[in-house]
Amino acid sequence: MxxxxxxxxxxxxxxxxxxxxxxxxxxxxxxxxxxxxxxxxxxxxxxxxxxxxxxxxxxxxxxxxxxxxxxxxxxxxxxxxxxxxxxxxxxxxxxxxxxxxxxxxxxxxxxxxxxxxxxxxxxxxxxxxxxxxxxxxxxxxxxxxxxxxxxxxxxxxxxxxxxxxLKVVDDGLVKKYLMEHLHIPDYQAEIDASYAHGSIGRAKQVATSQEFADMTQNALRILKNADGMEVYELTEAIKELSNDKQNISDYLDLFQFWFRDVLMFKATREVDNLVFKQEINYIREQASQRSYENLEKILDALEKTKVRLRANVNTELALELLFLTIREK
CATH class of the missing domain: 3.40.50.300 (P-loop containing nucleotide triphosphate hydrolases)
Incomplete structure (x- = not known):
């Protein structure tokens, strides 16, 4: 009740x-x-x-x-x-x-x-x-x-x-709710809460969605390996993403959280405020390899990609441009 x-x-x-x-x-x-x-x-x-x-x-x-x-x-x-x-x-x-x-x-x-x-x-x-x-x-x-x-x-x-x-609910409260009421593990609740932008309804939806869990894993796989991927592997990943049109903006959100984490860790060396805490080894590695300028450029490119996709620019082309920016060091 x-x-x-x-x-x-x-x-x-x-x-x-x-x-x-x-x-x-x-x-x-x-x-x-x-x-x-x-x-x-x-x-x-x-x-x-x-x-x-x-x-x-x-x-x-x-x-x-x-x-x-x-x-x-x-x-x-x-x-x-x-x-x-x-x-x-x-x-x-x-x-x-x-x-x-x-x-x-x-x-x-x-x-x-x-x-x-x-x-x-x-x-x-x-x-x-x-x-x-x-x-x-x-x-x-x-x-x-x-x-x-x-x-x-x-x-x-x-x-x-x-x-x-109705104002948005604080991420910390959303995370606490997911852990206490839906028994979502800490690191997953962190991702779900960030993604939900203060909406308990949306948080519940993604927390109980297998599709969202799979999507998060796939996004992380691409992000961790983007630097070392061969051109043909990247092309494959881009093709796969552009075929999954309805989830593309969710993928871009997840990419944004990742690069914000890298930037945040580079600036503060603190793990507490990261969304992807459990990936700290990869985040630490990327923070040491990338400059502030490079990370700002990537976050900017992610925003531009969202705008391009809303304007119905060719998805594959928009993603190729984004990955080129991500691969620059």
Missing amino acids: LGFNDIIGHEEIIRHLKNAIQTEKVSHSYIFTGDPGSGKKLLAGTYAMTLQCEEGGTEPCGHCDSCKKAIGKNHPDIIMVTHEKPNVITIDEIREQIINDVDIKPYCSPYKIYIVANAELMNPQAQNALLKTIEEPPEYAVIMLLTSNIDALLPTIRSRCVRLD
Whole structure:
């Protein structure tokens, strides 16, 4: 059972939500905004469950009838708004699930809560229709809009909702979570946490993905041997990478972590802050062989490669240029 106490990070938002419950100043409309995987759904769901909990505290009790229904995702007064098409929420869907429903009093709870995930997908007509309900809601209604692109919401909607910005969670907390909850070994949790850029959702995804583990091993194999590879071996590696188009930006991220580690170790001689701690022998060796200028050049080349690939430049060509830079000493 998850309550606010089990959520990693987001302390300020949790304080705000608990305070709203305590002082009975629950708003009729909220916007939870943050990157995909930042925990919007988890926060909104926990808030909804707490608001409906029969114990009436600032944490959901987890065992009353209301909490059990919320956990089982079949609470009649917590409505998750759904949509048919993958990239649009239409006016009909908003009318049917919120506007025409909101005047019916809650079945068994103090509130009637509507959660709209990916709210940026509402087209302007749907948003305009919803605006009236946000402006004049019944006293028991709470509408939560979750979005990773707040600019796609109309200014009129933005100005009438309490806005909660989810910040990224510290890498150390993400790593700790992976080790304690998913029993991921230390060095792997370090890589997963760095890669997830503060998103617990993304960290869980990569930590449990065999594909990501294989990818990390393959990236390391290339990085450790790039200097000594024969031209034909490098060409093979480049071909292999360019065929794996959907993972190419993940590979480039891993390459970036590696060369940042080499640069960091060269500058500080400290192992603590490295992502690839377990590869310290290789990192030490590369740090002694490469100049600061060379490492800066490589990191710059990695950024340029990302830009080129986004601009649909030939993948193989972009990677060849990158490897030429990596092989220069």
